[in-house]
Structures are given as structure tokens and as C-alpha cells.
Amino acid sequence: MAKPKVAFFDFACCEGCQLQVANMGEMLLDVLGAIDVVEFREVMSEIGPDKIDVAIVEGSITDHHAVERIKKIRERASILIAYGACACIGGVNGMKNNFKLDDIRKEVYGKDYKYFDSVETRAVHQVVKVDYKVNGCPVYIPEFVKVLKAALAGLPYEVPDYSVCVECKLNENVCMYDRGLTCLGPVTKAGCNSWCINNNNICYGCRGMVSNPNENGAKDVIAKYNIPMDLVVNKMNMYNKCREIDQREQPKKKH
Amino acid sequence: MTLKRVILKDSEYEIKRARILRTKQMTETEKYFEIQLPGGESLDHEPGQFVEVSLLGIGEAPISISSSPTKRGSFELVVRDVGKFTGQGGRLTGALHKLEAGDEVGIRGPFGKGFPVRILEGNDLLFVAAGLGVVPLRSLINYVIDNRRDFGKVTILLGCRTPQNMLFADEVNEWNKRLDVNLNCTVDKADPEWKGNVGLITSLIPGVTLEPERTFGVVVGPPIMYKFVIKELLKKQIPERQILLSLERHMKCGLGKCGHCQINDVYCCQDGPVFSYDKTKNFPEAV
Amino acid sequence: MQYVTLKKERFDDFISRLAQDKKVVAPVAQDNNAYAFEPVTSGRQIAKDYIPTILPPKKYFMPQYETLATFNIGNGQQMEPVVEYERMILFGVRTCDLAGIQCLNMVFSERPKDHNYLVRKSKIIIIGYECNDYCDEYASCRLVHNHTPNGGYDLFFTDLGDKFIVHINTQAGDEIIEKTKLFEEANEKDLKALEALREKKRKIFANEVPVVHENIPQVFEKSYNSNIWEDLGKKCLSCGNCTNVCPTCYCFDVIDEPNLDLKTGKRYRRWDSCQSETFAKVAGGESFREERAARQRHRYYRKFKYPVDKFARLFCTGCGRCSRTCMAKINLKETVTALVAEQGLTDKKAGKE
Known part of the structure; x- marks a missing residue:
């Protein structure tokens, strides 16, 4: 059986998630044994064929040019994997959506802003169909390998819809709230094996919110620990601003 | 002082390598499998029990046994492609749908308490099945037909969404032709060729004549159905302990441990899936 | 000696x-x-x-992640159960x-x-x-x-x-x-x-909840429809902390992890929680404990009622971990005290010398 043709693409992002591939270490050899990388701007100059099996897309969609380009990639690829927070949930680029588009264009591009195209930041699934998501900023490599295996086997991969706390407790970390810190673990989707907290950092919510957070309960918790509400909202919006597009465009789920 | 890994001989998680003898796509989302254990070994199940079906690397799921233990040498399952049906999940059932005769699956079981066949003997039986309910119920219906002399009057009520969704339509026709079986079907939505009833399964119950003290009502269907069917059966004066239900839960381990299938204080995989209504009425979480 | x-x-x-x-x-x-x-x-x-x-030390008896079998499907559904x-x-x-x-x-x-x-x-x-x-x-x-x-x-x-x-x-x-x-x-x-x-x-050590020990099962027998569960449901974030730290919670999920060759791999179990949204969900999509209140009640009943009927023993060990770890401050002592009061079984002298 021929190895599947895999191509990497990037949009608005820091390319750090692609760099994670290089950071894989020994596992990289196993991965390269299972796939045939045909396009990867960070490491090679070749351009892949018209038809590819798997497109791995990093970055969010922030201008008309990107919209057209992602649509073309979608046409080329049998499977599209949104790769990293920017691609999966809009990520930090979503902060642009806090402002009026023209205001932010003026701020960034100055008086010539009219020549610079820009649209509301969108996650990849808010523009084209996405088959798999590898959340995280950056992606958690063991999860990327898991998703890759699912994609190669033609099986669905479901991002855990429980909070980071679950994995964090299994790792027996001291709770950040007990340390007096505000951590977004309780409302953020697991799957990263509480990577940040294992390394003494808080959770920034880079994997997106669980589908049914108890918002009132969370407000109570925040109040009890004497945490200002706007601080939490800002923290949440750092990665999750594009969630509003989902809420706006998708029919409300019953809960 | 290191972690040792050794083979565990008496593990309850060991699977048997079973071979698929025959498959049939029954509807868009339901596929039939005839399966044989190694060496044609008997599954030795009771009607109403279930097996855990594995595809290593993908997962394991509980599936009701559809064939009667009177069928020797192989057993039958019907698998719904959950992903296709509900639009989410269904890793395993989707993969099972891709299998054909000659492929292997892993089998553990049979598990659970099935229908109390000995207690049913000598009594009249009123079978009520909706949707996929006919799949597990068929194991008992065919058992009863194969031992027809041991049972009293047999009435079968079936309901499904459309005539095309009717599972085992040929077999249902055979049941219908028998003198010793009364059968009635209903669909939610008819097509021009449909000559039977249209409407909910509950609408068939008032028309059945029965002697309640010697009748067992055996009910299997989607969770939403039970409340309404039980109400009708009680109206017919069938005693609570003579109403039998098979409940659907996520029986992950089959061993009464993992907790997923728990209904109040009972484990559906060990204490069920068949329960009598006089028991389940005390379980607020049952239906 | x-x-x-x-x-x-x-x-x-x-x-x-x-x-x-x-x-x-x-x-x-x-x-x-x-x-x-x-x-x-x-x-x-x-x-x-x-x-x-x-x-709790249960992590040594049933580890968070525990391999149950290894497999190789290169030649059919072949697995080897392990411990x-x-x-x-x-x-x-x-x-x-x-x-x-x-x-x-x-x-x-x-x-x-x-x-x-x-x-x-x-x-x-x-x-x-x-x-x-x-x-x-x-x-x-x-x-x-x-x-x-x-x-x-x-x-x-x-x-x-x-x-x-x-x-x-x-x-x-x-x-x-x-x-x-x-x-x-x-x-x-x-x-x-x-x-x-x-x-x-x-x-x-004096009774932390003012109730006679022998009356605990009775309290829970009568409290199934108490509004107290709704109160807990409103607070609960379903993070599963309470069950993961509980010395007597043992629910688990079984998961397959193939290697990159997609042929070999392992089947393992991982601690799971009845507090999670999907825990009691079936293939058809129904969840039998959809509300947080019902899930919290289930947790308490698995400590104070169901095991008493089955094993003649309370499965709450009194360690206090669930209350200590709960960000929403759901407190076991307070919950049981409130249930006891609701049933009129408060006994201020209980368990005191």
C-alpha cells in the first residue's frame, strides 16, 4: 500500500505548531515511516501534487486571499486536519474580533490601511469542512500522533469533551486555584494531558471550551476565589473569541 | 523494583477470535452478521443476553444477540452504524459495517441476565418491539417458536419508522403465516404499498385480547417507548412482575465494574439487561 | 506478641x-x-x-492508566491479556x-x-x-x-x-x-x-455530622427527590475532581491505542467519572443522567446507599478529599448535614462521648 501523501499549509499563525513536528524527536521517524510528506514550506521547497490525501492546516483565516486559498486546499485534499489553536478555534488571532475592522486596520497599517485586505478572523471549520482537529497552542504531539493514526485508519477522532481538570487530577498536580492562580482548566477541553499545569503553568484555554460549561457555576467559583470577572473574560477571549462565530452561525444545541 | 508485565491467564478481558460467516445490509444503517466462534463452539447464551464485540485498535461495544440458542453452530447480531444514525461517535460500529464474510471480530460473553425462559413456559406471551427492539426480542421469539409446544398463546406487535426500516421482514412474514402466532405491525410513516397500521406501537395494544393473569408482556425498544407501552399493558391488567423489559445502557466492561451501565444500584450488564417492571418501577433512572 | x-x-x-x-x-x-x-x-x-x-493510594491498586492487553491484528483479532x-x-x-x-x-x-x-x-x-x-x-x-x-x-x-x-x-x-x-x-x-x-x-473525634451512624442509610433512602441535589447541580462544574480523588470511586473507561503501524497496540483502562457529561450516554444519544444534579446525587448514593445494600458497608471513608478538591465548594459534610436536617434526623449528641 502506498503511503498517504501529506501536505502542511499555514495561514495566520506563528508556525510554532509545525515546528512541533520537528520537536517530535524519535517519534518523528515512526511518523515519517507511515506518511509521505509532499509539501511542507518550513522544511522543503517542493510543491505537492494536485491531489493529496491529507492536508494539515495551521493558522486562522484572516483575509479574502486566505479564504480562497483554504477553499482550494480543501478541494485538493481528501482529509483536512485543522492543526493548532489558530486553525481549530481561531486562537489569539481572534482578538482582532474585539475591535471594529477598520479601526484595527488603521492601527496596524496606518493611513494606507485601505490597501490592506482584512476580514473577521475565523477558525478553519468556520470557512471549510474540517475532518479532524488537533487543538492546542502549540499542539500536543502525542495527540497529533493519535489524530494522525485515526486519519490513516479512516476512523473518527473525538476531542475529549470533559475539562482539563480530569487529566490534571490523574497527574496528581497541585490545583492552581489552591495556589491562588486563575486557571482555565475547569472549562477547557482535555486532551493535552494537562501539559501546562504539569509544567507549573496555568491553563490558558487554548484548546477551546467544553461544549456545556456550567457558566453560572463557574461564575460562583470565580466570585469565591475573589477573581475579577473581566479578568477571566479577557483570559478566555485570548484564545476563544471566535467561539462567538460558532454561537452566531450554528443552531443552538439543547442542553 | 520495576514494573513487570506478564500474561494474565484468567483475564476477563480475553476475547475469542470469531469469524464472520455471512453479512447482509438490512437497511441503510443496520447490518446483519452471522458469526462463528473458533471450532464452531457454542456461544451457549440465553435469549436476551449480549456479547461484547471487539475490533482491536478501534474498541469494543455491547451488542444484543439476535439469534435463538436453538440455532446451533453460529449466532447472529445486527449492528447499527451509530455514526451514520446519530451523526456522532460510532467508531466501532462504523468499522464493523465495513466487514464482510471471512473477516474476524473479537467476542467476549455472553453477558447479563436474559429473558427468564423457564418462568415464561406455560404462559401466554405478548411481544412488543419498536425500532431496533426486534433484534434482541427475535432471540426469544425464535426460541419460543422452536419450542412452541411449551408456551401458550403468542402475540407479536412490531413497530418501526417506515416499511423499509422493517428488520427481518422475510422472517416477520414467516411468523405471520403461522397459525400459532398472532402478529400485527405498525409504521410511523407508510408508503403506498403498506397495508398495515400507521401510528405508534401503543395503538396496537388495546385491540389485543388476553388473559392478564397468565400473560407475560415482553417489551424492547428505544428508551422513550417504555413509559407509554407499560402504561397500556397495565391498563390490560397484566401484573407488574409479568411485564419484562430489556434496557439499553452503555455496558462497557460487561463485568459489573466500570460503572457506565449502572441504573441506581444495579448494573445493567450483570443484573440485566432484562428486568421485570415491578423491579424497574423502583429505579427512578430506569426509563 | x-x-x-x-x-x-x-x-x-x-x-x-x-x-x-x-x-x-x-x-x-x-x-x-x-x-x-x-x-x-x-x-x-x-x-x-x-x-x-x-x-489516594488506590493509584497503586488500579492505576490511572492500566494496560489490559496487547494486540497484533496482522493475522486476525489476536490479543494477549496482561497484568x-x-x-x-x-x-x-x-x-x-x-x-x-x-x-x-x-x-x-x-x-x-x-x-x-x-x-x-x-x-x-x-x-x-x-x-x-x-x-x-x-x-x-x-x-x-x-x-x-x-x-x-x-x-x-x-x-x-x-x-x-x-x-x-x-x-x-x-x-x-x-x-x-x-x-x-x-x-x-x-x-x-x-x-x-x-x-x-x-x-x-466527634461526629462531624449530627446524625446517629446507623441512621445514615435511612437518610438517603428518603432523600432521593430532595431539592438539595438541585443546589449541588447548580454549583457543579462536572470537572470530575471529586471522583478522581475518591478512595472508593473505581469507574473506568476502556480504550484501544494502536501504534503507528496500525497493527500492534494495547487496550487499556483509564479512570472515568460519573460526573462527566457523556458517562451514561448510550449509542442512540440518550444520556441517562443528563443533569448535573442527578450526577451529583448518583455520586452520593454510591457512597452512602447503594454499597450499604450490596456490601453492608458505607463507601465514604471520611477522608474529605472530595470537599477539599472541589473548586465549587461542594462540601460533603455540609451536604449530609443538610440532608439529615431535611429528614428531621438531626441528633446533636450523636457520636459524642
Whole structure:
């Protein structure tokens, strides 16, 4: 059986998630044994064929040019994997959506802003169909390998819809709230094996919110620990601003 | 002082390598499998029990046994492609749908308490099945037909969404032709060729004549159905302990441990899936 | 003689000698007054006054992630069931956690037996450690009668000031005493001191919830439709902290992990939680405990009602971990106190000497 043709693409992002591939270490050899990388701007100059099996897309969609380009990639690829927070949930680029588009264009591009195209930041699934998501900023490599295996086997991969706390407790970390810190673990989707907290950092919510957070309960918790509400909202919006597009465009789920 | 890994001989998680003898796509989302254990070994199940079906690397799921233990040498399952049906999940059932005769699956079981066949003997039986309910119920219906002399009057009520969704339509026709079986079907939505009833399964119950003290009502269907069917059966004066239900839960381990299938204080995989209504009425979480 | 003593200055030696030929795990201080069972090689590493560890010692009996089988489907559905174990000595297990292990023993010994658990259990030696006073305000060990030892250990240490008095409960425990050669026979005075300590504890440990112990199942029998569950549901974030840290929660999920060759791999189990949204969901999409209130109620009933009917034993060990870890401040003592009051079974004198 021929190895599947895999191509990497990037949009608005820091390319750090692609760099994670290089950071894989020994596992990289196993991965390269299972796939045939045909396009990867960070490491090679070749351009892949018209038809590819798997497109791995990093970055969010922030201008008309990107919209057209992602649509073309979608046409080329049998499977599209949104790769990293920017691609999966809009990520930090979503902060642009806090402002009026023209205001932010003026701020960034100055008086010539009219020549610079820009649209509301969108996650990849808010523009084209996405088959798999590898959340995280950056992606958690063991999860990327898991998703890759699912994609190669033609099986669905479901991002855990429980909070980071679950994995964090299994790792027996001291709770950040007990340390007096505000951590977004309780409302953020697991799957990263509480990577940040294992390394003494808080959770920034880079994997997106669980589908049914108890918002009132969370407000109570925040109040009890004497945490200002706007601080939490800002923290949440750092990665999750594009969630509003989902809420706006998708029919409300019953809960 | 290191972690040792050794083979565990008496593990309850060991699977048997079973071979698929025959498959049939029954509807868009339901596929039939005839399966044989190694060496044609008997599954030795009771009607109403279930097996855990594995595809290593993908997962394991509980599936009701559809064939009667009177069928020797192989057993039958019907698998719904959950992903296709509900639009989410269904890793395993989707993969099972891709299998054909000659492929292997892993089998553990049979598990659970099935229908109390000995207690049913000598009594009249009123079978009520909706949707996929006919799949597990068929194991008992065919058992009863194969031992027809041991049972009293047999009435079968079936309901499904459309005539095309009717599972085992040929077999249902055979049941219908028998003198010793009364059968009635209903669909939610008819097509021009449909000559039977249209409407909910509950609408068939008032028309059945029965002697309640010697009748067992055996009910299997989607969770939403039970409340309404039980109400009708009680109206017919069938005693609570003579109403039998098979409940659907996520029986992950089959061993009464993992907790997923728990209904109040009972484990559906060990204490069920068949329960009598006089028991389940005390379980607020049952239906 | 069932009792021996160990001078405190010999304690470091004792742990070092144990650690020479077996892995020893004991409570080790983390930051922010948190503790965890970790491997140690000397007594100095062990925390002296510790509150219950973040995770109970159940992590050694049923690890968070546990391989059940390895497989290779290159030639059909071929799997090999396995058990992973490690010989070890658990030192410093509090009476609440001893009770927790006893509960798990009952569950996994019940047919069909869980041989993975039973094999692992047979390789672990348990050394208990008495609490002379409350660890903190979350504990409710007196309520469930776990403030004093009820067996479940090989050796049991009690701090008598300048020495430990040690109860030898099993042959395996006695062998440790023989082998380490650091112990002396307990004399009349030591036994008197132990008795005096227990007498003192009877005054310190008073019922944390004002209810007669025997009435607890009755409270839960009547509380199924209480509004208190709704109150908990409004607070709960479904993070699963309470069940993961509970010494008697044992629910799990079974997951397959293939390797990149998509042929070989393993089947493993991982702790799961009845508090999670999808826990009681079936293939058709229905969830049988969709509301947080129902899930919280289920957790309490699995501690105070269902196991009483099945195993004649409360599955709450009184360790207080669920309350200590809950960000939403769902507090077990407060919940049970409220339920008791609602049923009119409050008895202010209960459990007090």
C-alpha cells in the first residue's frame, strides 16, 4: 500500500505548531515511516501534487486571499486536519474580533490601511469542512500522533469533551486555584494531558471550551476565589473569541 | 523494583477470535452478521443476553444477540452504524459495517441476565418491539417458536419508522403465516404499498385480547417507548412482575465494574439487561 | 506478641532498610499543603504531619492508566491479556485510606473477579499510620467510624511521642519486623500509652455530622427527590475532581491505542467519572443522567446507599478529599448535614462521648 501523501499549509499563525513536528524527536521517524510528506514550506521547497490525501492546516483565516486559498486546499485534499489553536478555534488571532475592522486596520497599517485586505478572523471549520482537529497552542504531539493514526485508519477522532481538570487530577498536580492562580482548566477541553499545569503553568484555554460549561457555576467559583470577572473574560477571549462565530452561525444545541 | 508485565491467564478481558460467516445490509444503517466462534463452539447464551464485540485498535461495544440458542453452530447480531444514525461517535460500529464474510471480530460473553425462559413456559406471551427492539426480542421469539409446544398463546406487535426500516421482514412474514402466532405491525410513516397500521406501537395494544393473569408482556425498544407501552399493558391488567423489559445502557466492561451501565444500584450488564417492571418501577433512572 | 515499638531515631534506618530490596512509597510534601504518595528511599523524605494525599493510594491498586492487553491484528483479532504489577511497600496509609482499599477489595473480588486488581494487590504490603488528631476541617472519619484502625494493613504505626508502637497484623508484616531488626517488644507501659491515646481520640473525634451512624442509610433512602441535589447541580462544574480523588470511586473507561503501524497496540483502562457529561450516554444519544444534579446525587448514593445494600458497608471513608478538591465548594459534610436536617434526623449528641 502506498503511503498517504501529506501536505502542511499555514495561514495566520506563528508556525510554532509545525515546528512541533520537528520537536517530535524519535517519534518523528515512526511518523515519517507511515506518511509521505509532499509539501511542507518550513522544511522543503517542493510543491505537492494536485491531489493529496491529507492536508494539515495551521493558522486562522484572516483575509479574502486566505479564504480562497483554504477553499482550494480543501478541494485538493481528501482529509483536512485543522492543526493548532489558530486553525481549530481561531486562537489569539481572534482578538482582532474585539475591535471594529477598520479601526484595527488603521492601527496596524496606518493611513494606507485601505490597501490592506482584512476580514473577521475565523477558525478553519468556520470557512471549510474540517475532518479532524488537533487543538492546542502549540499542539500536543502525542495527540497529533493519535489524530494522525485515526486519519490513516479512516476512523473518527473525538476531542475529549470533559475539562482539563480530569487529566490534571490523574497527574496528581497541585490545583492552581489552591495556589491562588486563575486557571482555565475547569472549562477547557482535555486532551493535552494537562501539559501546562504539569509544567507549573496555568491553563490558558487554548484548546477551546467544553461544549456545556456550567457558566453560572463557574461564575460562583470565580466570585469565591475573589477573581475579577473581566479578568477571566479577557483570559478566555485570548484564545476563544471566535467561539462567538460558532454561537452566531450554528443552531443552538439543547442542553 | 520495576514494573513487570506478564500474561494474565484468567483475564476477563480475553476475547475469542470469531469469524464472520455471512453479512447482509438490512437497511441503510443496520447490518446483519452471522458469526462463528473458533471450532464452531457454542456461544451457549440465553435469549436476551449480549456479547461484547471487539475490533482491536478501534474498541469494543455491547451488542444484543439476535439469534435463538436453538440455532446451533453460529449466532447472529445486527449492528447499527451509530455514526451514520446519530451523526456522532460510532467508531466501532462504523468499522464493523465495513466487514464482510471471512473477516474476524473479537467476542467476549455472553453477558447479563436474559429473558427468564423457564418462568415464561406455560404462559401466554405478548411481544412488543419498536425500532431496533426486534433484534434482541427475535432471540426469544425464535426460541419460543422452536419450542412452541411449551408456551401458550403468542402475540407479536412490531413497530418501526417506515416499511423499509422493517428488520427481518422475510422472517416477520414467516411468523405471520403461522397459525400459532398472532402478529400485527405498525409504521410511523407508510408508503403506498403498506397495508398495515400507521401510528405508534401503543395503538396496537388495546385491540389485543388476553388473559392478564397468565400473560407475560415482553417489551424492547428505544428508551422513550417504555413509559407509554407499560402504561397500556397495565391498563390490560397484566401484573407488574409479568411485564419484562430489556434496557439499553452503555455496558462497557460487561463485568459489573466500570460503572457506565449502572441504573441506581444495579448494573445493567450483570443484573440485566432484562428486568421485570415491578423491579424497574423502583429505579427512578430506569426509563 | 502482636505489638512492637520503634524508637524515632531509628525511623530513617527503617525506611532505608525497607527500600533496599523493595520499592517504598509514602506521603511526600508538595507545595501549598498538598501531599502525594511517591517513591522514597529514606525516612527523611516522608511528610510527618500530612493531610490526605491528592490522590489516594488506590493509584497503586488500579492505576490511572492500566494496560489490559496487547494486540497484533496482522493475522486476525489476536490479543494477549496482561497484568502490570510492581512489588512495593506502601508506608503511611491513614485509616481512611485503609478503609478505601478494603472497599475496592470487595468490589474487585466480587464475581466476575477482576484479576488485574487482585494480582496487583497481592504484590503490595501496606503499613498503616494512625491519625492522633484531625487532619483538617474536611474530614468526617468519625461519622463513618474510620478514625481508628479496622484492619486492612500488614503493620500499623502509632506515634507515641518518642517512639512508634507498631501492630503486627500479618505474617508479611512480621517478616518485615524480623528482617529490619530495629524493633523492640512493646512493654506494658507502651500498651497503656496506646490505650490512653485512643481514649483521648474518642474525645477529639466527634461526629462531624449530627446524625446517629446507623441512621445514615435511612437518610438517603428518603432523600432521593430532595431539592438539595438541585443546589449541588447548580454549583457543579462536572470537572470530575471529586471522583478522581475518591478512595472508593473505581469507574473506568476502556480504550484501544494502536501504534503507528496500525497493527500492534494495547487496550487499556483509564479512570472515568460519573460526573462527566457523556458517562451514561448510550449509542442512540440518550444520556441517562443528563443533569448535573442527578450526577451529583448518583455520586452520593454510591457512597452512602447503594454499597450499604450490596456490601453492608458505607463507601465514604471520611477522608474529605472530595470537599477539599472541589473548586465549587461542594462540601460533603455540609451536604449530609443538610440532608439529615431535611429528614428531621438531626441528633446533636450523636457520636459524642
